Amino acid sequence: xxxxxxxxxxxxxxxxxxxxxxxxxxxxxxxxxxxxxxxxxxxxxxxxxxxxxxxxxxxxxxxxxxxxxxxxxxxxxxxxxxxxxxxxxxxxxxxxxxxxxxxxxxxxxxxxxxxxxxxxxxxxxxxxxxxxxxxxxxxxxxxxxxxxxxxxxxxxxx
Numbered sequence: 001x002x003x004x005x006x007x008x009x010x011x012x013x014x015x016x017x018x019x020x021x022x023x024x025x026x027x028x029x030x031x032x033x034x035x036x037x038x039x040x041x042x043x044x045x046x047x048x049x050x051x052x053x054x055x056x057x058x059x060x061x062x063x064x065x066x067x068x069x070x071x072x073x074x075x076x077x078x079x080x081x082x083x084x085x086x087x088x089x090x091x092x093x094x095x096x097x098x099x100x101x102x103x104x105x106x107x108x109x110x111x112x113x114x115x116x117x118x119x120x121x122x123x124x125x126x127x128x129x130x131x132x133x134x135x136x137x138x139x140x141x142x143x144x145x146x147x148x149x150x151x152x153x154x155x156x157x158x
Contacts, residue, residue, distance in 0.1 A: 034059040034090060034117070034124075040068075040140035042128055048073065055086065055140060064088045064097050075107035082108055093117040095124050113138060120144075 034057045043050040053070035065087050072080040082105060088097025095115045101108035115126025115138065122142055129135040 032121075034064055034095065034121075036142050038124070038140040038142045040138060042138040043136045045134050045136050057086070059090060062089050062091060064090050064095065066097075068099060072105055072108075074105075076105045080105065084108075088113070090117070093119075095126070099128075115140070 036057060038055045038057060039052070040055055041050050041052045051070055051073050053068050055066055055068045057064055057066040066085070068084045068086060070082050072078065072082050082101055084099045084101045086097045086099050088095070090096075093116050095113075095117055097113050099111045099113060101110075109130075112129045112131070113126060114129070115124040117124050122144055124138075124140040126138060127135050128138050
């Protein structure tokens, strides 16, 4: 960082940057960023068991992207791990993304998610939808304080 500042002819003041971070870094999960690791669960509209999953989200401006992994609950091996990519958007507390499974299990394809971010930024709750087929509920949570640690790590690496 110091070398970049020198190359750009900018005065680099490490103490001032540390002071700014202490005053301006969020104290808990930031409702301004979805970036982080989320633990979730989704339920089916029939008597199937709910499925837990882990999602890694990255929010840049209003775009949300990421990945998920979960255990298979339909077809395939019961120990099969399913992987998917996410792409969507966020407008204030409204979060929407499309989940595309990687195709290794033909029972899983594309699922749309629409949810609402809680005011403290630690939960997203809503519905998942398979077009023309069915839908159910989902809940994603992240522990308080993780956003601050992630933001601090990214800032310090820059």
